[in-house]
Amino acid sequence: MPVFSCGGMRYQFKWQDVDPNEVPRENQANLEATIHRALDLGINHIETARGYGSSEMQLGGVLPTLARDKIIVQTKVAPCDDAEKFLRTFDRSLRYLRLDYVDLLALHGINHRKFLHDSLKKDGCVAAARKLRNEGRIRFLGFSTHATTDIILDAVRSDEFDYVNLHWYFVNDLNWPAIQAAHERDMGVFIISPNDKGGKLYEPPQKLVELCRPLTPMQFNDLYCLARPEVHTLSCGASKPSDFDEHVAALEHYDHIIAAVDSIEQRLRDEMNRSLGLEWCQRWCEGLPQYSEVPGQVNLLEVLRLWTFAKSLDLLEWGKMRYNLLGQGDHWFPGENAGQLKTVDLKPALARSPFAERIPAILQEAHRLLFEAPKKRLSQS
Numbered sequence: 001m002p003v004f005s006c007g008g009m010r011y012q013f014k015w016q017d018v019d020p021n022e023v024p025r026e027n028q029a030n031l032e033a034t035i036h037r038a039l040d041l042g043i044n045h046i047e048t049a050r051g052y053g054s055s056e057m058q059l060g061g062v063l064p065t066l067a068r069d070k071i072i073v074q075t076k077v078a079p080c081d082d083a084e085k086f087l088r089t090f091d092r093s094l095r096y097l098r099l100d101y102v103d104l105l106a107l108h109g110i111n112h113r114k115f116l117h118d119s120l121k122k123d124g125c126v127a128a129a130r131k132l133r134n135e136g137r138i139r140f141l142g143f144s145t146h147a148t149t150d151i152i153l154d155a156v157r158s159d160e161f162d163y164v165n166l167h168w169y170f171v172n173d174l175n176w177p178a179i180q181a182a183h184e185r186d187m188g189v190f191i192i193s194p195n196d197k198g199g200k201l202y203e204p205p206q207k208l209v210e211l212c213r214p215l216t217p218m219q220f221n222d223l224y225c226l227a228r229p230e231v232h233t234l235s236c237g238a239s240k241p242s243d244f245d246e247h248v249a250a251l252e253h254y255d256h257i258i259a260a261v262d263s264i265e266q267r268l269r270d271e272m273n274r275s276l277g278l279e280w281c282q283r284w285c286e287g288l289p290q291y292s293e294v295p296g297q298v299n300l301l302e303v304l305r306l307w308t309f310a311k312s313l314d315l316l317e318w319g320k321m322r323y324n325l326l327g328q329g330d331h332w333f334p335g336e337n338a339g340q341l342k343t344v345d346l347k348p349a350l351a352r353s354p355f356a357e358r359i360p361a362i363l364q365e366a367h368r369l370l371f372e373a374p375k376k377r378l379s380q381s
């Protein structure tokens, strides 16, 4: 598995299925150039999903022209409580990709307990996928997830999956226990959206640029993740061939990756401690319940995480991008923002937090700092 993977949701023509003849020639040419550039760089893990609209169909225009044993192809199909429907959807994926098998199939979005429970049922999607493996139509089964860490841990501990696609990077350490559990089971670990959800690092604030020198913020985040042996690959959501260049340039530090990362990480943490205090930076998420256990479903962990990094590292535009998706993202970004504080009593939910007294005021400041017009998810754009 290459340390960078070629993500498949930024170069497709539409987020909906379209007739192949509708795809503009230049859009298809850009997609194929991006794939060829990836392969030239050794980035031979091509990942897409049934839910990425015309992505699979357009990849079907180039993947069959490549040496099959030289590429690793992943697609993802949403879990559902009808295994036959799941299999029919997978059939469509293979037809669009114009391949006989994929190397990796992920259940796309095990984002809450019902999806996990239904998938693990004896006649559920996992059992259906096992049949696909026996037929040689998939080689490995995994899952992608935006769930809370406790649910991801239960999915990993089911021992039904060979790999997991999840969010973990410098600005989000919450899922580390899930990565450790995956590592104990020799599972593959694939980092989702490290540059976009990972801080909008392609449009970094000047403060972050200064603190990350001589690396760029995207390069620091790449090496920060890859410095962990538990992490196998980062998905790079390239929308054009040149998007890989900055990431690949970071690999010149790969042989001394710890040294390249440590000094910059220390600078970032020193600035965060100077700005918010060591105790907050080390313990802000301690004793906080998941959104599903908070009155009004206020996503305390996400709001305070966004505030912490927006406030201390000027990651304001990223904070706003994520904050204004709360309440709009369904199970892909669950829970509510802190706009309804006056109507809910948070005392019981904060009882086990060492910052119970301070958090209500911080939540109010977070709303003032980050709230703008509600945002839609990419796939709804």
Ligand SMILES: NC(=O)c1ccc[n+]([C@@H]2O[C@H](COP(=O)([O-])OP(=O)(O)OC[C@H]3O[C@@H](n4cnc5c(N)ncnc54)[C@H](OP(=O)(O)O)[C@@H]3O)[C@@H](O)[C@H]2O)c1
Residues within 6 Å of the ligand: 006, 007, 008, 009, 010, 047, 048, 108, 109, 144, 145, 146, 165, 191, 192, 193, 194, 195, 196, 197, 198, 202, 235, 236, 237, 238, 239, 240, 242, 243, 244, 245, 246, 247
């Ligand atoms: N639930 C899920 O399973 C889920 C959710 C999200 C993502 N993912 C996975 O993660 C993969 C990557 O996510 P992502 O597309 O958000 O990737 P990403 O690499 O984190 O972000 C890509 C975005 O960053 C911008 N960008 C600008 N310069 C870039 C550069 N040099 N390198 C990379 N990005 C640059 C791109 O903007 P421009 O378009 O303007 O170039 C693009 O919009 C997806 O393909 C998908 O498989 C999965």
